Amino acid sequence: xxxxxxxxxxxxAFGVGILFTVIxxxxxxxxxxxxxxxxxxxxxxxxxxxxxxxxAIALAILxxxxxxxxxxxxxxxxxxxxxxxxxxxxxxxxxxxxxxAAAPADTGDNIQKLMQEFSxxxxxxxxxxxxxxxxxxxxGFAAVAFIFSEIRNxxx
Numbered sequence: 001x002x003x004x005x006x007x008x009x010x011x012x013a014f015g016v017g018i019l020f021t022v023i024x025x026x027x028x029x030x031x032x033x034x035x036x037x038x039x040x041x042x043x044x045x046x047x048x049x050x051x052x053x054x055x056a057i058a059l060a061i062l063x064x065x066x067x068x069x070x071x072x073x074x075x076x077x078x079x080x081x082x083x084x085x086x087x088x089x090x091x092x093x094x095x096x097x098x099x100x101a102a103a104p105a106d107t108g109d110n111i112q113k114l115m116q117e118f119s120x121x122x123x124x125x126x127x128x129x130x131x132x133x134x135x136x137x138x139x140g141f142a143a144v145a146f147i148f149s150e151i152r153n154x155x156x
């Protein structure tokens with residue numbers, strides 16, 4: 001299956017995309033006159049665009065599933081070369097949980113009002129704060145790595 005997808009994967013994806021596009025355009029163009037004859041308030045109740053939306057969502061879900069399954073397959077079949085990636089992913093997870101644990105639970109009055117207005121729990125707020133801190137930490141690492149690599153390249 002892998003060799004087939006390597007050889008024909010792009011052609012297959014392009015063909016499926018064209019097929020869904022033709023089906024979508026056929027359904028839209030076939031019902032366009034009745035859609036245009038509806039009042040503007042009633043146009044949102046029609047299902048003329050449903051196939052395109054459902055197809056796009058289904059293809060996105062299919063891609064995520066394929067990404068996860070192929071990733072797991074390659075990790076299981078070649079664990080030795082996947083070790084570095086797994087260690088890196090583990091280090092990122094540890095760094096995220098450290099940032100999440102260090103996220104402040106105490107927030108100002110404005111934040112408390114917004115949390116109540118949008119029904120954000122304390123745990124979700126801590127995840128958001130931890131995610132922001134994690135992103136800033138990774139941006140700092142990226143900046144340091146960029147500067148270090150430029151200095152190293154200058155002296156090479």
